[in-house]
Amino acid sequence: MSTRTGFVAIVGRPNVGKSTLMNRILGQKLSITSRKPQTTRHQILGILTEEDTQIVFVDTPGIHKAHDKAINRYMNRAATTAVKDVDLVVMVVDRMRWTDEDEMVLQTIKQQRAPVILVVNKIDFVRDKDELLPYLEELAGRHPFDQIIPLSAKTGHNVERIEHLIRSYLPENPYFYPEDQITDRSSRFLAAELVREKIMRQLGDELPYEMTVEIEEFAHTGTLIEISALIMVERQSQKRIVIGDAGYRIKQIGIEARKDMESLFDCKVMLNLWVKVKSNWSDDERALRSLGYDDREI
Structure with a gap:
């Protein structure tokens, strides 16, 4: 065929x-x-x-x-x-x-x-x-x-x-990828993106673009995936916005991200979130590369 x-x-x-x-x-x-x-x-x-x-x-x-x-x-x-x-x-x-x-x-x-x-x-x-x-x-x-x-x-x-x-x-070609593969991205990458989406949806215009997410732990053990995600912002005021009053905002972000992860990975997920301030990361070429914004992938 x-x-x-x-x-x-x-x-x-x-x-x-x-x-x-x-x-x-x-x-x-x-x-x-x-x-x-x-x-x-x-x-x-x-x-x-x-x-x-x-x-x-x-x-x-x-x-x-x-x-x-x-x-x-x-x-x-x-x-x-x-x-x-x-x-x-x-x-x-x-x-x-x-x-x-x-x-x-x-x-x-x-x-x-x-x-x-x-x-x-x-x-x-x-x-x-x-x-x-x-x-x-x-x-x-x-x-x-x-x-x-x-x-x-x-x-x-x-x-x-x-x-x-x-x-x-499309031209006639053999398949480039296995029939059951849906993306070239890793599960860690997809998990980080889902957390970032929930932050952007929750905060709207409150948070500038100087925010990213890094997955520090992704452990798959049987029917459970344990994920630790670091949310990185550029200023202390942004950290307070992400966490919210008494931690309410970050809790909601975690609940919504975990639901999407469980749907995507078809598995129970335990998600832990932290927020860290790293000044000027979005304008630092070295910091960007360390966070996965690497020209070698493009």
């Missing part, structure tokens, strides 16, 4: 729904999501193997203007390198609004040879649907996209259509 396999980069500016789209197609949560821009910080592979096809999605950080810190530069490199040598690029934009950062993404894509599908996401928020067609025509004038698909990654509207389209662009 001949098989189709290929790499598909999902790119766009921050907070347009790239991770939500990948998770929806995969049918499970791999990339973390929140309403806060720049939630995704790394390239993450999501692998979907069905029938005679294996799609290897590359979810990416949002391409953005800010280059003021080392972590911003790292995220932009992770996103722009993802479109190299892929079989298809899926560019995601947010409904009726084209920004300078969307233009940055488009200029990056124009330097590549892969076909490009433009996804107009969050159309469930478009109140006047009569405005949609003229906007799609406007987008078609910006670049000769191979396809333009309006959809809602959140509700699933039109997602099946883009999945079928993606399959049609």
Whole structure:
């Protein structure tokens, strides 16, 4: 039986729904999501193997203007390198609004040879649907996209259509990964990301981006996984925010993260959280590498 396999980069500016789209197609949560821009910080592979096809999605950080810190530069490199040598690029934009950062993404894509599908996401928020067609025509004038698909990654509207389209662009190849593999990332990485997601969702605008999570212990013993996670912030005031009054906030973060971990790992999880202040880690190249923000992975 001949098989189709290929790499598909999902790119766009921050907070347009790239991770939500990948998770929806995969049918499970791999990339973390929140309403806060720049939630995704790394390239993450999501692998979907069905029938005679294996799609290897590359979810990416949002391409953005800010280059003021080392972590911003790292995220932009992770996103722009993802479109190299892929079989298809899926560019995601947010409904009726084209920004300078969307233009940055488009200029990056124009330097590549892969076909490009433009996804107009969050159309469930478009109140006047009569405005949609003229906007799609406007987008078609910006670049000769191979396809333009309006959809809602959140509700699933039109997602099946883009999945079928993606399959049609993949070349004949043997599978690159075992059929039961769903990502290239370790369980430790996924656990850290789930903790970080819950912090971002809990705290909203209270906490700046100078926060990361490091897994210090990941011990799998039979039906139990024991995880110790260190939450790293840059200032003492941020530490107090994460912990909350009488430890309430960090307790809620732990409860929500543990539930998702148990669902992902299909196992009972014991999760312990600590908060530590490490000044200026987000603008320190050496500190970033030690925390897993390493250009060698991209």
